[in-house]
Amino acid sequence: MGDSSDNQQLDSSEVSxxxxxxxxxxxxxxxxxxxxxxLNGSKKRPLxxxxxxPMxxxxxxPMxxxxxxxxxxxxxxxxxxxxxxxxxxxxxxxRPSDSYTTQHRPLDPLRKLNPLQALNPFGKLEDRHLxxxxxxxxxxxxxxxxxxxxxxxxxxxxxVVAKDGSGKCKTIEQALAMVPMKNRRKFVIYIKQGVxxxxxxxxxxxxxxxxxxxxxxxxxxxxxxxxxxDRIGTYRTSTFAVNGDYFMAKDIGFENxxxxxxxxxVALRVSADFAVFFNCHMAGYQDTLYVHTHxxxxxxxxxxxxxxxxxxxxxxxxxxxxxxxxxxMDNQQCIVTAQGRKDRRETTGIVxxxxxxxxxxxxxxxxxxxxxxxxxxxxxxxxxxxxxTDIDDVIDPEGWLKWNETFALKxxxxxxxxxxxxxxxxxxxxRWRGIxxxxxxxxxxxxxxxxxxxxxxxxxxxxxxxxx
Numbered sequence: 001m002g003d004s005s006d007n008q009q010l011d012s013s014e015v016s017x018x019x020x021x022x023x024x025x026x027x028x029x030x031x032x033x034x035x036x037x038x039l040n041g042s043k044k045r046p047l048x049x050x051x052x053x054p055m056x057x058x059x060x061x062p063m064x065x066x067x068x069x070x071x072x073x074x075x076x077x078x079x080x081x082x083x084x085x086x087x088x089x090x091x092x093x094x095r096p097s098d099s100y101t102t103q104h105r106p107l108d109p110l111r112k113l114n115p116l117q118a119l120n121p122f123g124k125l126e127d128r129h130l131x132x133x134x135x136x137x138x139x140x141x142x143x144x145x146x147x148x149x150x151x152x153x154x155x156x157x158x159x160v161v162a163k164d165g166s167g168k169c170k171t172i173e174q175a176l177a178m179v180p181m182k183n184r185r186k187f188v189i190y191i192k193q194g195v196x197x198x199x200x201x202x203x204x205x206x207x208x209x210x211x212x213x214x215x216x217x218x219x220x221x222x223x224x225x226x227x228x229x230d231r232i233g234t235y236r237t238s239t240f241a242v243n244g245d246y247f248m249a250k251d252i253g254f255e256n257x258x259x260x261x262x263x264x265x266v267a268l269r270v271s272a273d274f275a276v277f278f279n280c281h282m283a284g285y286q287d288t289l290y291v292h293t294h295x296x297x298x299x300x301x302x303x304x305x306x307x308x309x310x311x312x313x314x315x316x317x318x319x320x321x322x323x324x325x326x327x328x329m330d331n332q333q334c335i336v337t338a339q340g341r342k343d344r345r346e347t348t349g350i351v352x353x354x355x356x357x358x359x360x361x362x363x364x365x366x367x368x369x370x371x372x373x374x375x376x377x378x379x380x381x382x383x384x385x386x387x388x389t390d391i392d393d394v395i396d397p398e399g400w401l402k403w404n405e406t407f408a409l410k411x412x413x414x415x416x417x418x419x420x421x422x423x424x425x426x427x428x429x430x431r432w433r434g435i436x437x438x439x440x441x442x443x444x445x446x447x448x449x450x451x452x453x454x455x456x457x458x459x460x461x462x463x464x465x466x467x468x
Contacts, residue, residue: 155212157190164194172198172221179206186210191252193218199225199239202272206244213252216281216302220253226262234287238269245273245294255283260306260329266290270314277301284309285326291316291350304360308338311378315348319466321355325372325394327362334363335401337375339382344411349383350375351446354466357386357423359394367394373401374416377408377434385438385446387417388466395423398430410434417443444468 159175160167167190169175175189186208193214200221202209213219223239225232240254247270258265267284270277273294281302282289288305291312298317303310304324310316325334336357339350357374359367372394375384400414412434416426429435447468 155188155190157188157212159188160190160192161196162192162194163196164192167192172196172200176200176202176206176209179209181205183208188212191219191221195220195222197222199223201241202244202247204243204245208246209244210248210250211252212250215251216253216279218253219251220255222255222257223267224256224258225265226256226258227264234264234266235269235290235292237264237287238266238290240267241269242272242275245275247272247274248276248278249280250278251280253281253283255281256285256288258285260285260327260332270294270296270312272296285328287311293348306334307332308335308376308378310336310350311338311340313340313342313346313348313379314350317351317353318355319353321352323352323355323357325357325359325363327360327366328370330370333370333401334372335376336373337384338378339375339384340378341381341383342379344381346381349385349413352384352386352389353447354388356390356392357395357421358390358392363394371396374399375414376401377403377412380408380411381413382408383413385413385415385417385443386419387443387446389419389424390421391419391423393422397423397425397428399426399428400430400432400435408434 159169159178161169161172161175163170169178172189172191175191179187183206188210189212191211191213196219198221221240225237225239227234227237237256237258239256254268256265256267264287265284267288268282269290269292271292271294275294275296277296277298279300280298281304283302283304285305286307286309288309289303289311291310291314293312293314296314296316297319298321299319300321301318302322302324303318304326306326306328310318310323323336325336328334337350337352339348341348359372363370363372373396374386374391375382399416402409409432412432413436414432414434415436415438416424416429417438
């Protein structure tokens with residue numbers, strides 16, 4: 001699991017975070033890669049991240065989601081692309097200027113709105129958020145929004161991939177080889193319906209790449225690589241890995257079929273900044289989705305697994321997504337998240353907003369024996385916020401699980417805000433010092449309406465979206 005840098009306690013004793021160091025060349029932690037025994041939170045799990053992320057020092061404001069309604073993503077399901085349109089799309093708009101690269105982050109315009117600003121003795125160090133100045137995220141360009149909102153034949157692809165030979169390429173790897181070096185414009189790869197058994201990496205040099213499929217149950221990228229002691233670390237097990245900034249995926253399924261018995265096996269690892277996933281599925285068991293580093297936004301996605309199946313140190317926001325618990329091995333418990341923030345000054349964290357947490361048909365018969373939890377602290381300052389989300393009764397009444405007896409219980413930041421469902425009750429939740437009750441004002445700071453300034457652009461581009 002990766003490490004997360006932004007979920008610090010909203011406590012007057014804590015200052016607002018500063019800029020942290022980058023994680024780009026951080027060492028792999030072998031402890032994460034050791035196969036688990038009985039999953040009771042006592043084992044050590046290694047940190048697996050070979051890339052240095054710049055630590056976000058944005059504010060630790062909680063978010064407020066007063067709207068509990070989910071948009072119906074089905075009406076936004078795109079149709080098939082026209083495989084005959086292989087010409088380059090209208091790319092008149094290039095990506096944001098070089099000032100928005102991973103080395104030089106924009107100053108945070110929301111800092112002045114933070115009620116905790118007065119507590120920050122490092123006032124000259126401004127933090128970065130997913131949101132930028134100008135009323136909407138500058139890193140999601142107008143052209144990118146148009147592509148995300150477009151349906152079917154309205155998108156023209158640079159390259160079409162088809163297993164039957166009807167496209168320009170038969171494999172995804174061949175299509176990626178066609179991405180121009182130092183690419184500064186959106187490069188669209190349309191992947192026609194089919195199951196593609198490939199181990200894919202979008203490298204750092206492959207920027208502004210967009211994958212579009214025929215639907216997450218029709219266009220599937222699959223693999224079965226699992227952790228092997230002293231041979232394959234968790235980081236390297238991913239079926240699909242993204243390192244190139246400004247990556248987008250729409251209507252794609254990513255899976256790792258190694259199974260519960262083979263332990264750590266990542267379906268999708270995202271190490272790219274400004275990454276967007278819309279209407280995608282991520283399926284696996286342990287460690288399904290590795291939100292490794294940088295800023296990431298997931299909308300209308302389905303993530304399924306058993307142990308720590310969303311983990312990492314990115315600044316990741318999930319909106320209108322579904323988290324599905326699968327049946328684990330007999331001696332295992334299930335955990336949805338394992339956020340890995342290592343420093344209180346980091347601003348990374350996992351935010352689940354207006355989503356659903358449930359179990360599939362295979363898990364429900366064993367839910368009393370193989371209990372399931374919202375999360376556990378992979379690293380000392382682990383931070384996870386769950387807001388306006390439907391939590392089914394598959395989640396244990398205690399809510400959160402220890403990593404071991406005492407680790408991070410005082411320094412983590414876990415908060416549940418205005419959730420609903422049979423598993424959302426707070427009466428029997430654990431009472432660790434790090435469990436936070438946040439106010440509406442604090443919660444609003446994490447809501448996409450302010451955090452992403454989404455009202456200024458998502459609604460205009462017909463992308464389904466809830467601001468609060």
